[in-house]
Structure formats: structure tokens, C-alpha cells
Amino acid sequence: MAETILVLEDDPAMQSFLGTLLKTQQHQVHSFSEGIAALQHLVQQPVDLILLDLGLADMDGQLWLAQLRSWCDTPVIVISARHREQDKVQALDNGANDYVTKPFSAAELLARVRANLRHNTPQQQAFSFGNIRLDPVLRQVSRAGAEVHLTKTEYDILLLLMRHADKVLTHNQILTQVWGKTYTDRPEYVRVHMAQLRQKLEDTPAAPVYLKTEPGVGYRLKMT
Amino acid sequence: MAETILVLEDDPAMQSFLGTLLKTQQHQVHSFSEGIAALQHLVQQPVDLILLDLGLADMDGQLWLAQLRSWCDTPVIVISARHREQDKVQALDNGANDYVTKPFSAAELLARVRANLRHNTPQQQAFSFGNIRLDPVLRQVSRAGAEVHLTKTEYDILLLLMRHADKVLTHNQILTQVWGKTYTDRPEYVRVHMAQLRQKLEDTPAAPVYLKTEPGVGYRLKMT
DNA sequence: GCAATCTTTATAAAATCTTTATAATCAGCC
DNA sequence: GGCTGATTATAAAGATTTTATAAAGATTGC
Incomplete structure (x- = not known):
């Protein structure tokens, strides 16, 4: 464990919840409310996984994702209240690895976090x-x-x-x-x-x- | 395009639907109804992605997945009618890369197929x-x-x-x-x-x- | 037709498997 | 404990399979 995870989420309650949840799994969590700050941090210090809420206040989450993907291939799990098919398709085509809709189950989110950490670090089942x-x-x-x-x-x-x-x-x-x-x-x-x-x-x-x-x-x- | 996709699904209607859907994206599709036959094929000829229905007639899909993962790291998207959290968690921890519940949207499934093909075959320039x-x-x-x-x-x-x-x-x-x-x-x-x-x-x-x-x-x- | 490529074939070389012989070890018994 | 027959370990020779390579013949595309 001890993978580093970046959370970009502007709702304080949800940000706090995600941070607590991930820390129970011994992950190191960096939380941000603003896209710019998160990008600046990622340039300085790479992380193992990104949790992204599409509904940001300062910029469109889809744009943020597209911009990130132009230089960074860290796995991204999108968390969103939007259930519409076209939002999901757009996010996935923008480079998201997974898309979870609110409300979500904590256990399922953690399982998807594990899955995405795993396949990016192709540690063989040896x-x-x-x-x-x-x-x-x-x-x-x-x-x-x-x-x-x-x-x-x-x-x-x-x-x-x-x-x-x-x-x-x-x-x-x-x-x-x-x-x-x-x-x-x-x-x-x-x-x-x-x-x-x-x-x-x-x-x-x-x-x-x-x-x-x-x-x-x-x-x-x-x-x- | 032209990636090879293996579909393991025992409902003929769904198998046919998935095959048709994937072929519209120029994928080469190999469909199977039985777990053993699918494994035999995979040993002979690797594929780029696997779509797995958990509800197989001849064996438990979770077992099939666990067995596959002991030697093969091809991305697997699980398709299932089971909405329970524990089924999702179990499948993801057994090595699934994604989990889609029925009924699902065709566009979303295709987007997830693209996402999983993309991230597991990194576009190495050289x-x-x-x-x-x-x-x-x-x-x-x-x-x-x-x-x-x-x-x-x-x-x-x-x-x-x-x-x-x-x-x-x-x-x-x-x-x-x-x-x-x-x-x-x-x-x-x-x-x-x-x-x-x-x-x-x-x-x-x-x-x-x-x-x-x-x-x-x-x-x-x-x-x- | 020509040049490039692929297929076929033959032979040598390499790697692996099988066989065999001998020594070591084990289990039951007195 | 020590004996005895069966089982196991190991090395090495022999046999077999698999692979490497060159080169000749066949095919393809221009």
C-alpha cells in the first residue's frame, strides 16, 4: 500500500469523506478544491491515482481531464453526480479510466481504486x-x-x-x-x-x- | 482499431448483441458460451480485451476470472445483472478492470471498452x-x-x-x-x-x- | 523478366529427455 | 539398535527431439 492519491473535489464534505476513506487503506492523500492548484501539484510531484469530481467550481472537469491527459497518463477515476450517458462517454474518451456516479458505495469505490492501482502497476500475479x-x-x-x-x-x-x-x-x-x-x-x-x-x-x-x-x-x- | 475482443456470455441474445455492437467498431470478436472453451482459445491466441458475463451456466464467472488471472493479464470488463456491492468488489478484487451492470447503455459500454483498450495498450510511440x-x-x-x-x-x-x-x-x-x-x-x-x-x-x-x-x-x- | 520474399528441404548442432547403474535413505521387523 | 528389502537420489551415458542455418526452389509483385 502507501500509494499516493490526489483528490480533486470542491465539496468540502465529500473531500473530507474521500480523504478519510482512502486513509483507512493507508493511502497518502492530497486533496484539492481547485483545478489549477491540483495541476501545479501534479507537475511537482507525480501520484499513483487521481479521483476527479467533474463538477468543479473554477473550471470544467472534462476540460481539466483533457488538459491533464496531454502530458500525464496517471489513472483517473471520475466521480460525478451526472448520470447521463453522454457525460460518461465524454469523460472516458477524454482519458478517464473509470466513472463512478454519486451516490456510490464506499466498498465499491475502494475496490475500483484497487483495480486501477493494480493494472497500472502491472505487478504480476507471481x-x-x-x-x-x-x-x-x-x-x-x-x-x-x-x-x-x-x-x-x-x-x-x-x-x-x-x-x-x-x-x-x-x-x-x-x-x-x-x-x-x-x-x-x-x-x-x-x-x-x-x-x-x-x-x-x-x-x-x-x-x-x-x-x-x-x-x-x-x-x-x-x-x- | 481491429483489436481482438473475446466475449464470454451464455445468453445467446446478449452474445449476439455484444458481437454486433463491437463489430460496428471494427473489432474482431470471438464469442464463447462456455468457460472451458474460452480458456482454451485464450491459451492458443491472446486477445486485447475480454468481456465476461458473471452468470455462466457451466461454471462460476468469479472462479473463471480468478483462474484466468493466475496466468493472463488481459483487461477484463465484467458485465453482470448482479447489482450487489459485494459482487462488484469481489470481481474487481479478482482482477476485473471494470464492472458494468445490466441493463447498460451501449454507448457507455463502448466508451469503457475504448478506455480499457487505451490504458492497457499504452500508445508507445516506439x-x-x-x-x-x-x-x-x-x-x-x-x-x-x-x-x-x-x-x-x-x-x-x-x-x-x-x-x-x-x-x-x-x-x-x-x-x-x-x-x-x-x-x-x-x-x-x-x-x-x-x-x-x-x-x-x-x-x-x-x-x-x-x-x-x-x-x-x-x-x-x-x-x- | 527481375528482384525480393517466402517456402521447402537437408544437414548440423544443441538441448532435452530417457535410460541405467550405483549409492543413499527409509520403513518395518527382529 | 541393526538388518533387510523397497524406495529414492544422483550422475552420467545414450537416445531422441528440437532447433539453427544455408541454400535451393517456388511464388509474388512490379
Whole structure:
């Protein structure tokens, strides 16, 4: 958390409400009532998200948004009392990322704030255990920050173990998922590749911390 | 335009309506009624945006979304008849980028589609990695400042790799995007053209730094 | 027809997987 | 505890698959 959010809203009650709401989520909030002041601040200090009320006193919110978008691509959530379709379309086409109409639910607004912070900071949904990280989007594994090259089979096994973290997977389950149903009588395949994975991922392959053996049953990835 | 949009919606009337609506904007639309089929398609061929109806017959839309997000970060707009706050919050926290409730205005939906396409495909004026630069507007590639001539096929492959920087693209994905769906059994096409690209772009084509092979899987453009 | 490009093909090289042998470890039993 | 048979770990050789590359043939557009 601790993302910085700029609120541009000229109704004092609403400004105060938004500030309080966002601070409950540990966000740092900068509130403004006037468009010019907000722009000046943004030039000085970038923020992670902007909440914009269209009904400003000193200038038109749509114009403000259009002007902002000429140089800044920070996500903007528009908050407005205007329910008309054409207002929404105009704001979105002016570069808004989302449009919320008053009255709105606090929980929904916070969820939309989270969503917009998330997709702008494309932090991958990565699995990690210890100093090992697996990023299924990039199909990439790293150890202590350094990329580790895994073969297709090794990667498939690790992904399978991660998707069932802390559970025991039998040889047959691994063989079926990775090699296919007809390979259930080749447990040695799993052993050889598991040894390879340990060589690449464990600090002490002979005394594995993550890739544990369950004798007589199968293997388990310990996430702790 | 010409972005590809996947629609997952099990009501035939709504599916048809969405398809028609999106096609008026020159989008390429792939419609599905079942979650499994849609996932299978996405693995084969990435899209630019996903419209998801939460009320699927064969599985829970929220589960589908969570599963998708474990490996895919394509923008998702949820369309739902459920107006409850907790449904919205859950969907947004599951990784949805936007949430639209039925009944919705066509113009607003299209505006939200535009907004989500725009913000997730930042209008990079030029991609670059190392001393290589690709300008999609001029359709021009240069290396260390000097223009490099690429054939149409070479350029298409490079652009595709750049749009999915650092991700692995399978042979099938490359073949489908560049040659078409009926070429998925010709991986040698990709190999030959990839070798050409390396000759033109890499300092040491035999030991590529950018255009990496992932044996058994596909190719990856390494930007980092 | 010519030049550029794409497709096809053949061969060499590289990477990975499978197989095998041996050593280590484990579980049950006396 | 120590023995025994079964299971597991590991390295390394062998086999197979996958990939790189050049070059010849086919196609396309001007």
C-alpha cells in the first residue's frame, strides 16, 4: 500500500469523506478544491491515482481531464453526480479510466481504486516461496532475483506443485499431468527431474527445504 | 482499431448483441458460451480485451476470472445483472478492470471498452530494446541508429514479440497471429524467419541476447 | 523478366529427455 | 539398535527431439 492519491473535489464534505476513506487503506492523500492548484501539484510531484469530481467550481472537469491527459497518463477515476450517458462517454474518451456516479458505495469505490492501482502497476500475479519466484505470465522463474532457466518439463512440474502448494502430489498425479495418462508406470521420470529442480532451486539440494519427498507417496512443495 | 475482443456470455441474445455492437467498431470478436472453451482459445491466441458475463451456466464467472488471472493479464470488463456491492468488489478484487451492470447503455459500454483498450495498450510511440528501436507508426526498425530493412513477415513477428515483451510466445501463437489459424503445423516457418531476424538484429546471431529460444515452448523477446 | 520474399528441404548442432547403474535413505521387523 | 528389502537420489551415458542455418526452389509483385 502507501500509494499516493490526489483528490480533486470542491465539496468540502465529500473531500473530507474521500480523504478519510482512502486513509483507512493507508493511502497518502492530497486533496484539492481547485483545478489549477491540483495541476501545479501534479507537475511537482507525480501520484499513483487521481479521483476527479467533474463538477468543479473554477473550471470544467472534462476540460481539466483533457488538459491533464496531454502530458500525464496517471489513472483517473471520475466521480460525478451526472448520470447521463453522454457525460460518461465524454469523460472516458477524454482519458478517464473509470466513472463512478454519486451516490456510490464506499466498498465499491475502494475496490475500483484497487483495480486501477493494480493494472497500472502491472505487478504480476507471481507465486513465491523463500527466495524463489515463479511468474506464470512471463513463464519465468528466478532465485534470489536472478533468473533461473528451467526446461519445459521442469517448469511444468514446478507449476503443478505450486498450484497445489503444501499438498502432496503422488507420482501418478505428476506423471498424468505432465507426461500423460500412459506414463503412470514411470516414476523414475519424476525422480530424475525432481533432482534437477532441486539442483537449480535449492541451496542444499541433498537436504531440500522446499521440494520435499513424501516417501511412498510423492512430492510436496513446502511454501511455509 | 481491429483489436481482438473475446466475449464470454451464455445468453445467446446478449452474445449476439455484444458481437454486433463491437463489430460496428471494427473489432474482431470471438464469442464463447462456455468457460472451458474460452480458456482454451485464450491459451492458443491472446486477445486485447475480454468481456465476461458473471452468470455462466457451466461454471462460476468469479472462479473463471480468478483462474484466468493466475496466468493472463488481459483487461477484463465484467458485465453482470448482479447489482450487489459485494459482487462488484469481489470481481474487481479478482482482477476485473471494470464492472458494468445490466441493463447498460451501449454507448457507455463502448466508451469503457475504448478506455480499457487505451490504458492497457499504452500508445508507445516506439518500442526499444538494447540498441534496437521499432516505430510502429512509421513501421520502421533501426539498430544503433541505422535503419534495418525487415520484410513484412519479419516485421510482423518482431511486433508481435514486442507487444508481448518478456513473455514466451508459442509457435502456435506466432503462426496463428502472423500466418493464420491453418498454419499451426508449420513451426519451421517460424524458425527460418527467426534466424533471419537474428541475423539482422543481433550482434552475435548464434548467441542471441534478445531473441531467445525456449526449447519445446516457443520464443521470447528479452527486454530486461 | 527481375528482384525480393517466402517456402521447402537437408544437414548440423544443441538441448532435452530417457535410460541405467550405483549409492543413499527409509520403513518395518527382529 | 541393526538388518533387510523397497524406495529414492544422483550422475552420467545414450537416445531422441528440437532447433539453427544455408541454400535451393517456388511464388509474388512490379
